[in-house]
Amino acid sequence: MFRSCAFCNTPFDGDGGPSGLGIGRRIAFDEWKGRLWVVCPRCSRWNLTPFDDRLERIEAVARAASAGRVAASTEQVALIRWGRYDFVRVGKPPRIELATWRYGERLRNRQRERMKVVVPLTVAAIGLGIAANVAAGGGFGVIVWNIHRAVDWVYLRIVGSRKVSLIESPICAHCGSIMQLRARHVQHARVIPDSRADMAVVLSCPRCHNEGAALTGSEAVLVLRQGLTYLNLVRGGRRRAEDAAREVDRVGGPDQLLRDIAKRELPLRALRPERGLAFEMAVDERAEVEELERQWREAEEIADIADGTLGSSTEVENELRRLKSRQEDQPSG
Numbered sequence: 001m002f003r004s005c006a007f008c009n010t011p012f013d014g015d016g017g018p019s020g021l022g023i024g025r026r027i028a029f030d031e032w033k034g035r036l037w038v039v040c041p042r043c044s045r046w047n048l049t050p051f052d053d054r055l056e057r058i059e060a061v062a063r064a065a066s067a068g069r070v071a072a073s074t075e076q077v078a079l080i081r082w083g084r085y086d087f088v089r090v091g092k093p094p095r096i097e098l099a100t101w102r103y104g105e106r107l108r109n110r111q112r113e114r115m116k117v118v119v120p121l122t123v124a125a126i127g128l129g130i131a132a133n134v135a136a137g138g139g140f141g142v143i144v145w146n147i148h149r150a151v152d153w154v155y156l157r158i159v160g161s162r163k164v165s166l167i168e169s170p171i172c173a174h175c176g177s178i179m180q181l182r183a184r185h186v187q188h189a190r191v192i193p194d195s196r197a198d199m200a201v202v203l204s205c206p207r208c209h210n211e212g213a214a215l216t217g218s219e220a221v222l223v224l225r226q227g228l229t230y231l232n233l234v235r236g237g238r239r240r241a242e243d244a245a246r247e248v249d250r251v252g253g254p255d256q257l258l259r260d261i262a263k264r265e266l267p268l269r270a271l272r273p274e275r276g277l278a279f280e281m282a283v284d285e286r287a288e289v290e291e292l293e294r295q296w297r298e299a300e301e302i303a304d305i306a307d308g309t310l311g312s313s314t315e316v317e318n319e320l321r322r323l324k325s326r327q328e329d330q331p332s333g
Helices: 054-066 095-135 141-145 147-160 183-188 217-235 241-251 254-264 273-307 314-328
Strands: 026-030 035-039 046-048 069-073 077-082 085-090 190-194 198-204 211-215
Touching: 026 054, 035 054, 035 085, 046 273, 054 077, 054 085, 077 095, 095 147, 095 217, 095 241, 095 273, 147 183, 147 217, 183 198, 183 217, 190 254, 198 217, 198 254, 211 217, 217 273, 241 254, 241 273, 254 273
Parallel strands: 026 085
Antiparallel strands: 026 035, 035 046, 069 077, 077 085, 190 198, 198 211
16 A cells, blocks of 8 residues: 555555555545545545455445534535544536546645745845845845745746656667656656557657657656646646636547647647646546456456456456446536
8 A cells, every 4th residue: 555645755644444455544435436535635646556456445434424514515516524634525517527536626735835935935034134234235125026036936936846756767879878767857848649558748849858758558647746746836827726627528538638639739738727627637536447447357357266257357357348438428517
């Protein structure tokens, strides 16, 4: 079982309470699609838990939630307080409603984290600037007024310097160097069509600045999920999660949005701000569907081995078909 956030590496607080996970104080669950997440206390990302006995864990959380107090709710999603724990019960919400809960909180947390760094440094820098300004007879006035912008730039550089974690770093096809990727490097990447995996991420080498490697599958998704966090933070503005969800719905869903962006083959930094956030949502949804499918296959294969019937894929195919049908039937709002 993972012990920290897969996105920011922050250790999870709490012990999971009735979930039996041993981690987490805020837990989201979806009885309809069989999904259970631990919500990161720092970045608010929803971490999908491993399959194992997830259905039993969801039942335990649902029983506890039924005895809790509803702290906030919309039509299909509710925040429930139970003792020291927060449970987010997900029903069958349209994408726009779920985006308000899942991504709206994420955007607010990003802004809070930014202010925790920027505000104290700005206050300290202004204090020093005022002292220097007085000592110099008022010659540093312009510098004082630009301190906040400078401190914010420093914060973005810190976030952009966070290492992109990959199982194995790619090697540049042009200069042969190992591509040690940072979050800021991903903005120069291009998403292109791929015949085997729908899309591939073409990365620019931090050293020679040529396109040096292409990633597909889980590695491409991992790079995008980390890089888009930085890109959308740099864009700033007052974008709302609901607007990004509408963008996903407007083009026909997450798969269609991924194909549309791949078809254009533009660098990620060329995406419109609202589409950049919509792309982050689509990548998240696509990654979770693929992970659920993979886990179902593994579970069914293990069951087949135990039953001595390995080689018959009918049950696996039927389960995957039901899972995909549930995804397709989700209201779009």
